[in-house]
Amino acid sequence: MPTAPLADLGRRAQAAARLLATTTTGARDAALLAAADLLVAATPEILAANAMDVARATRADALPTVVDRLRLDAGRVEAMAAGLRQVAGLSDPVGEVVAGWTRPNGLRITKVRVPLGVVGIIYENRPNVTSDAFGLCLKSGNAAFLRGSSGAVTSNMAIAAVLRQGMAKAGLPEDGLLLVEDTSRESAVEFMRLRGLIDVLIPRGGRSLIDAILESATVPYVIDGDGNCHVYVDEHADLGVARDIVVNAKTQRPSVCNAAESLVVHQSVAAAFLPEVARALDGVELVGDAASRALAPSIAEAQEADFDTEFLDLKMSVAVVGDLDAAIEWVNAHGSGHTEAIVTRDLAAADRFTREVDAAAVVVNASTRFVDGERFGFGAEIGISTQKLHARGPMGLRQLTTEKYVVRGDGHIVV
Numbered sequence: 001m002p003t004a005p006l007a008d009l010g011r012r013a014q015a016a017a018r019l020l021a022t023t024t025t026g027a028r029d030a031a032l033l034a035a036a037d038l039l040v041a042a043t044p045e046i047l048a049a050n051a052m053d054v055a056r057a058t059r060a061d062a063l064p065t066v067v068d069r070l071r072l073d074a075g076r077v078e079a080m081a082a083g084l085r086q087v088a089g090l091s092d093p094v095g096e097v098v099a100g101w102t103r104p105n106g107l108r109i110t111k112v113r114v115p116l117g118v119v120g121i122i123y124e125n126r127p128n129v130t131s132d133a134f135g136l137c138l139k140s141g142n143a144a145f146l147r148g149s150s151g152a153v154t155s156n157m158a159i160a161a162v163l164r165q166g167m168a169k170a171g172l173p174e175d176g177l178l179l180v181e182d183t184s185r186e187s188a189v190e191f192m193r194l195r196g197l198i199d200v201l202i203p204r205g206g207r208s209l210i211d212a213i214l215e216s217a218t219v220p221y222v223i224d225g226d227g228n229c230h231v232y233v234d235e236h237a238d239l240g241v242a243r244d245i246v247v248n249a250k251t252q253r254p255s256v257c258n259a260a261e262s263l264v265v266h267q268s269v270a271a272a273f274l275p276e277v278a279r280a281l282d283g284v285e286l287v288g289d290a291a292s293r294a295l296a297p298s299i300a301e302a303q304e305a306d307f308d309t310e311f312l313d314l315k316m317s318v319a320v321v322g323d324l325d326a327a328i329e330w331v332n333a334h335g336s337g338h339t340e341a342i343v344t345r346d347l348a349a350a351d352r353f354t355r356e357v358d359a360a361a362v363v364v365n366a367s368t369r370f371v372d373g374e375r376f377g378f379g380a381e382i383g384i385s386t387q388k389l390h391a392r393g394p395m396g397l398r399q400l401t402t403e404k405y406v407v408r409g410d411g412h413i414v415v
Contacts (some may be wrong), residue, residue, distance in 0.1 A: 010197030016175035017143035028145040032088040035166025049158035115141035117199035124205035127155035140400040150183035170171035192217035224383030225258030288318030
């Protein structure tokens, strides 16, 4: 069956966005709760659709990690439904008064939160993103315009159909969620260029997707970028605490963007720390500079590119630095602007690191894994922005809104 032209879908999303911007919190919450119930009820149909995607990926010899991200089961469908219910319980940012003041001439000015409009999301083989993105967009009064991958298209279509039923059941426009069914590369590029129809584009995927956005997109975008996250162990660190933080940051879930990929150690504690942490990181491939290899023989030689790489696996680069200045310089040179951590008992060193390291999040004496919308108390996130405009760091509901000035006068004119 032929699919609708992307521009037509964009116009439908735009019309729905205008309606959603005027709906009440109660109406949007009702749609979220209805969609959650319908997801659970449709579990057999969703799993049948997903099985087709999994079988296709298996025949194509996809990596086990790719198949795992793609595969759904009853528990994962229930988790998607639970996520929608959780979002329904969050505070609604739309209409929130950010600031207000009165000018000497009596003019009253307020700044309020309003939806972005049409949020385009392009993502890879994670069918749960279809539900997650829908929930966050709807709660914040936006239309969700989604373009998933070819590998998950059957799953995404099944999930999107159920979510649209939830919108209709609550009396909201079904086009508040639109899924692009054409998963060709040409459609992806066209999607990125729907200027005037997509208000902001958010990619959820790996380096190749981000590069495609940077090369082709003409709509405004927020980059959910690489996570080459460092842990710097300072000369004043508690080495036991540092070991536990490094092990957690690297191994608790190595395939996510806030996992640590790089370890930087002050030279004065390297001899004591590196052999111990290398033993604790059993099963992790360590590659390092000459100084680290001299202190821990299990560390293999690093290639220069390793220090700039987001491995998303049980692999970690290691470097030894002479002082705090060198550590800050190293992190700023090799980091991706996502999350950087320092372990130290020296308040001055911690303060300098937090001031001078350029990243969306800087962590003191804690694992990089805490940089997450839910762990920050946002309830959920659409991604973690590594750029500086308009959002930076975990993107929750507030980051899916913008601001509008409302000016009230009483016949005021400029003279």
